[in-house]
Amino acid sequence: xxxxxxxxxxxxxxxxxxxxxxxxxxxxxxxxxxxxxxxxxxxxxxxxxxxxxxxxxxxxxxxxxxxxxxxxxxxxxxxxxxxxxxxxxxxxxxxxxxxxxxxxxxxxxxxxxxxxxxxxxxxxxxxxxxxxxxxxxxxxxxxxxxxxxxxxxxxxxxxxxxxxxxxxxxxxxxxxxxxxxxxxxxxxx
Numbered sequence: 664x665x666x667x668x669x670x671x672x673x674x675x676x677x678x679x680x681x682x683x684x685x686x687x688x689x690x691x692x693x694x695x696x697x698x699x700x701x702x703x704x705x706x707x708x709x710x711x712x713x714x715x716x717x718x719x720x721x722x723x724x725x726x727x728x729x730x731x732x733x734x735x736x737x738x739x740x741x742x743x744x745x746x747x748x749x750x751x752x753x754x755x756x757x758x759x760x761x762x763x764x765x766x767x768x769x770x771x772x773x774x775x776x777x778x779x780x781x782x783x784x785x786x787x788x789x790x791x792x793x794x795x796x797x798x799x800x801x802x803x804x805x806x807x808x809x810x811x812x813x814x815x816x817x818x819x820x821x822x823x824x825x826x827x828x829x830x831x832x833x834x835x836x837x838x839x840x841x842x843x844x845x846x847x848x849x850x851x852x
Contacts, residue, residue: 687731690739695724698746709754710761717812719757723749792838800834803827 699720706716723746730745731737793801799820806816817824 683732684735687735690742691724691728691731694727694739694743694746695720697743698723698750701747702750705750705754709758714807714810714812715754715757717810718814719750719753721812721814722753792842795838797834800831803831 699716702716702720702723703713706713706719726749727742727746731742793804796804803816806819813824813828817827820827
């Protein structure tokens with residue numbers, strides 16, 4: 664499934680929560696475009712995941728569209744600063760949550776199992792792990808690899824984005840747990 668737009672990093676404006684006023688929508692779009700490089704920086708700095716930039720911008724635009732509805736005469740500079748502030752705050756929240764998730768298991772744990780292996784072996788293990796995922800989880804991995812946000816994937820599946828994300832991480836945790844059982848070689852291979 665190829666990403667839509669000229670480039671997967673291009674702003675798709677699936678984020679565009681309309682305020683109902685074309686002038687406000689244009690101001691919101693300008694603020695989002697000005698904040699996009701900062702969004703990429705925050706996604707990489709706090710989350711080490713450039714694809715998360717779309718989710719950060721989605722959250723910021725949704726929050727800022729409500730703000731611009733309540734304060735239609737706010738200066739453009741203040742609007743841009745608000746978008747950036749929301750992005751940074753959300754990135755920090757997600758980073759804190761992500762650091763707590765690693766303690767209890769995630770895809771990082773699967774990587775740690777095979778970290779000492781040569782690259783060819785890592786690819787073989789990755790293909791084996793990918794094959795063990797359900798078709799739904801495999802499609803989610805492919806979409807995330809292409810840079811789709813959780814919300815876009817959920818829209819394509821006619822589901823809520825939090826349900827999709829939780830189901831995916833639950834399956835990854837189950838796979839990690841199955842592979843970490845000592846002496847149970849029937850689960851691997």
